Structures are given as structure tokens and as C-alpha cells.
Amino acid sequence: MNLKYNVFGRRPLQYAVISEVSCTGCGWCAKFCPMECIKLRQDGFYTAEEMQCIGCGKCKRNCFWSAIEMIQRSHQEALL
Numbered sequence: 660m661n662l663k664y665n666v667f668g669r670r671p672l673q674y675a676v677i678s679e680v681s682c683t684g685c686g687w688c689a690k691f692c693p694m695e696c697i698k699l700r701q702d703g704f705y706t707a708e709e710m711q712c713i714g715c716g717k718c719k720r721n722c723f724w725s726a727i728e729m730i731q732r733s734h735q736e737a738l739l
């Protein structure tokens with residue numbers, strides 16, 4: 660897989676970032692990710708792999724602890 664662009668051949672205009680402070684490590688968000696890009700880290704918390712994320716927001720909508728933020732990209736950044 661090309662690590663610079665996701666499966667759609669470009670970067671999405673937003674991507675998910677999981678807060679290490681707010682995340683409880685429950686793993687619920689990972690069940691909703693269509694890209695299976697939310698992974699359990701060795702320290703017990705979860706992280707969303709930026710280059711595979713398509714920015715759908717399903718993880719954010721399903722996190723009970725509001726631990727996920729969607730980071731916006733400009734159109735220019737998406738094409739870099």
C-alpha cells in the first residue's frame with residue numbers, strides 16, 4: 660500500500676486523532692472503522708493510523724468519551 664495516500668488515492672480532508680488523555684482504551688471505536696486503521700498500542704491505548712484513515716468520522720461518533728478529534732486538512736494539503 661502506498662503510505663502517502665489512502666485507498667482513494669489522495670488524503671482525505673479530515674482524519675481522526677485519538678486523545679491519549681481522554682481515551683480509556685475500551686476499543687469500541689475500532690469496531691466501527693471501515694478501514695480497520697484504529698490499532699491497539701503496546702501501552703494499552705488506541706491510535707488511528709493517519710495515512711489509512713478516510714475521515715469518515717464513525718469512530719468519533721461512537722466514542723462515548725469524546726476522545727476523538729477530527730483534524731482538518733486544506734485542499735492543498737490533501738493533494739501533497
Ligand code: SF4
Nearest residue numbers: 682683685686688722
Ligand atoms: S471509543 Fe474512545 S475511549 Fe474507547 S478506545 Fe476509542 S477513542 Fe478510546
Ligand code: SF4
Nearest residue numbers: 692712713715716718
Ligand atoms: S475517521 Fe473513519 S476511517 Fe478514520 S479512523 Fe475513524 S472510523 Fe476509521
